Amino acid sequence: MAIELSKSVAYLANAQSFTAIKPSITGFTRLETQPTSVSLKTGLQAPLADPLWMLARQWQFNEFQGEDAGSPIKLAFAVNGTAVDRFRSGHAKDQAWQSLSAGEAPLETRVEAEPVWDTHPRLRGEAGLQLLRMLPNAGVRANLLASYPLTLKAPSDSAADQAGSLWSTLFDKRTIDAQTLAAALIPLLDGNGKLTGLPAALAIDAAEIAATQATLENWLVWLSDLVFEGAPDNPAWQGERLEYAFALGSADVVLKADEYTDGHVDWDDFHAEATGEDANANPPVTQQFAVAQRHPSPVRYPGMPAERYWEFEDGRVNFAGAEAGVTDLLRISVTEFALSFGNDWFVTPVRLPVGWLYKVSSFAITDSFGITSPIDAIKPAGDTPWTMYQMSADASLNGQLQHTMFLPDSLDGVQEGAVLEHTLLARDEMANLAWAIEKKVQGVSGEPLDRDMEAKALAFQQQIHFDQLPDSPQLAYRLATPVPANWTPLLPVRKKLNLTEPLEIQLERAGMKRFYPEANVAMLGSVDPAYKLFLNGLDSQPNFISRLDIDPNLRAYVFYPRGWLLRKDPNHEMVITGPEADRLVIEEEEVPRIGASVKRKFQYARSSDGKSWLWIGRSKVAGRGEASSNLRFDVAIKTTTAR
């Protein structure tokens, strides 16, 4: 409050004594309070001890306004739950429904899991070591090791596959191959998980058989818990879209997740549809979660404006201080919501089991005057389709899932291992192609191998020195400029061969052809002794470098990718024809101009029953934009060349 001196009001004081004593005039200075000033600061600090002024403020803030309403003090509500109890992998309706019951693998694990043992010899060896530790008898150990040894050959490029080189030195023939042994033992198990005998390959003393069988049984239990393996051709993985697809079922509703890529299942991944089946085929599992009495609490957030004048607000947040330019509409809207519309909202907690569909079936509020009023769900204002926390549903459901929330049994805190395989998909507008660029794949031990480094060893570059004579060649002709060996072209192909239909393009994984003259063919420039070794090195990688037989003086190779993302089985030679042909066609829109980055990783998580799960899963995120291969054909160059 500023104190203002106003004009004095003077009048004659003490008129009787005026004549007797010395005349005097008493003036009065009137002190007036000025409740406002130019700056709000002093007013807001309110450094005043005037109780009436406090009341005035309350009056100004409408705190004495009588309203025909009470504060909500008691709630009674019920939530109806319908269990989501079925799971189906993939798009196709012919996949069988599987039950989702307690104690089984979590949803993410089931969807993503793919074969592990085939791809990871080091893990097979480590699992074999666990058996060796568990076996007390040295003779039995030696016998098992001799019968089921892990074979791990050294990689052909030990610089790129350092882990492969290390583990082939350490593990080759020195540990048991858990996968082979388990494959031999599992047929011998009876229904109770007991071994009915031992494989014929093992010659174990009769005295040791019982003890060995018991140890092997324990080991098999441990082994089956170690990793969660999926089917070799995971039906959930949509190769042409590089995404997972799966569906959940609850009574007569199917919840479809067609584009699941991020490793976290949530309500917004699903689209609800009617099963179209007989209503009695899947009787609903329902449960009511009722609360007879609970207190609501006002919604609070940091920086929320205090309702009352004489109350301190959160000092950390200052919405009023949010800097927003005239074009920052979103910022202004958020600030306005936070400052003006934040109160009048209440919340009440409700504990619910996960993996169910929930709908509030009744909700009644009792206010401070004892008046009970039921409340309905908020109706969408106008025709906006914008809703939050509500799944998009098909029209065929007739609003059955309106105001229904899905609380998925999803994993949180999934721990991810190092990237086992990483492929970038990118468009190359200049070359009119798309590329699949393999950054990492699993090497011989299952640990990642650096494809960029390997590609350097798979290219041969030679500087050619031309004589500086007038008639010596000035230009060299090149059929095609080189592209790194880990770049695989994705060629556009017509989806339907009927030319009258509109053009629909897909991208087909091809191979990159490269031609090299035989080492004994006379060539321009000096012969590099490393050239022959280089050619032989190409021959030693038949799983991803196929040799074509076209000319005795020319070696032609096709370079294919060597990871599980782009191949059916990279541990074998590429098959391009026949029923077993390894063909990969990707929908064109899945390689957008921003590109895509696809990875395979080990993932680990605990489920709510305390079990731990380890599996290999894939993820796809937006890439890094377009690539530029500088691939050109029919070029003449001056000084450098590569054969």
Next chain:
Amino acid sequence: MAALYGYRVERGLRDALLGKLIWPLRLAYPWRPAGAQASDEPQESVGARDVVDGVALLAAWETDAGASVRSRLNQLIIDRSMPAATTPTNPEWGLVTQVMQTALDLADSVSDLLMAEGVHQIMQGNFDRAGAAMAVIDKQSLPIEPQVAKTPRGGASYTQRMALLCPIAAANTWPEDRRSRAESGLNNWLAHMMGEPARYQFKARVYRGEDANQKPIIDPQPMTVNLQDMGLSALSAVLMATTVHTHELSGGADTGFRGRLVEAFTQQILNPGDVTGLDIQQEGEINGLGLGHFEALATTLRALLDKVRPITRKDLVVPDDTLEAGQNEGEYPGVDQLELRSRADALIADFTAIKNAVLASADSDDLLNNLAALADFIVPATWPQQVQVLTNPAHNPEDFPAALAAVTATLELKSQQLEEAIATELDKDGVPKPPTHGQLVQKSIDQIKQLLGKDFPVLPCFSLGAYAADFNASLAAQADLTLNNPWQVSGWLPKLARVHDGLDRFAGALSAHEALIDLSKQQDFKVVQYPHQDKPIWAALPEAWREDEATPPDLSKVPEELREYLAQQPGAAYKDINRVVPKLALALHTPGGLDTVADDTLLTGLVCDEWAEFIPDRFQTAGISFHYDAPGARPPQSILLALPPTLQQQNWQFEQVLDVLHEAWDLTKLRAVRPKDLEGGIGALLPGNYLPSNYTDKLPSVTLQKMAFAALAKYKTSIVPLGKG
């Protein structure tokens, strides 16, 4: 966002078979990125280019439903002399409108989502994230990953840690050397992991020129060197085999170990004069271990050493202030500072003795020999240039004094660094405080690292003190913790190693040891869990989270809505995860076993990895929120003390109370009005305080005006106009 919307618009046009319009649109609304550079090499990613600026296009479209976009496009087609058929016809423009409408819807839903994300992050208190979400639209910054739609999963988490404890007292058959004496604990653990040194046989083939047919002549018997005979401790062997540096004998970049191996072979060779080459084999004797095995095992051990950190008391226990009372040992609680200091002092004495010998060298050969003895402290590659000259057999003897001077300078500098006093704070009298326990420990560690290299691992020894009781209780309960399965930890390792790098390195070293040397024993693994409970179960096992069969669920401790549901659940009940979750679970590698520790037992080791293990809750706390326009009425913030209007009043009349209230209320309202708000001088009628002012001093007077002028004169420099303070 501009490029992303642009991609969508172009994609839509392409799908609508209107590809002809893409190029004119790009010209009309070009996206111009900054800093794009062309290159001849293949590039995995290049910046966005050749795309319509989606934001500019959508903004232009929204102003007049596309009319201006169309006229601009048509004008551009004429200006650039494009084929007349490029101009969109009316039906085609209808398709364009559809494409644009889809893009506008997309932009609208993106902004809705970002708005929701902004509000969500504000509620969570993450203002940076909220700002980032809003900046995507406002400032065209990089898109964020929205979290608003994510259902959070509640649960319990605890710290899981994997550590190894070195067998301090164990003896080993490896030769002793300077490094093993300086760090005997780690040396013992490495000796255990590497196995007996006598098992490693290194073989080399000796080449002696070529015969008449240009075939190489190779000695029929390969030479062999046993690791035991090389005089290296396990610690030195591992460090040397994995440290790459130049060595004059092996030539080129190679490991120090290979250099020593070549030296060892060279000393054995008969008729060294006609040797033209030496081929050291990777393999050893049949069924034995060779150089390849040795180096592979050493690589896995070194990979572990590079990642881990020394263990301290804090890693083995859950710190408890009541047990630490009265001790202030800072960063190194429980560390035996004297033991560490004796290690540093022994090294310094060793160094000083050799240094004195070097400084007393008589000639070049003497100097080189003495310097060779100093190789652990100063690697030959870092000798001063003047000394490198002396290694040439044809050097000038007069170079010796310069070399000696250079060596003297280097060694004296090192001595000075070693003896540098600890910088301590001053107390209030300006007297330096005595160094703290932590500073003394750190000084000893620094001294050892100054002498043996900054990569040399120094593990301080510490004791558990008052924590020993809890630690022992867990050690004694191994059977409970592991459910009577001694292979629980070794079976858990391969699983967790796949997702934790430090654990992977330990698992790698352990697998290498077991494949090459020997299998682990049952007592080599221990589990410790805090707080210690009766019949504890290691939290890594699912059994820790479940009640025994036939234990009914305790319905009194669950919320009302769940009781009916839980009563119907079949099978074993689940424990309340928040009650059973431990604070810390430790998996320990203790080769040779560890049954009990006393308060002052010295321990040392390494922490391989640690992380938070998360168990999701079976139930989720959801929320129902509702809008309820609660009344804004609030109780008054003042208490009205009413006095009776007349002195001898017997009792209050209701009207009087009402009058008092009304008067107070009127006065209250007057507080909200300023005198100058009322016109015609009525303001003077508002209540106010009057201060008398009489020049005769007959009345107590306050001469405000005078005081005000005096005050103004006094503070002339800082006059604040009234009403603006």
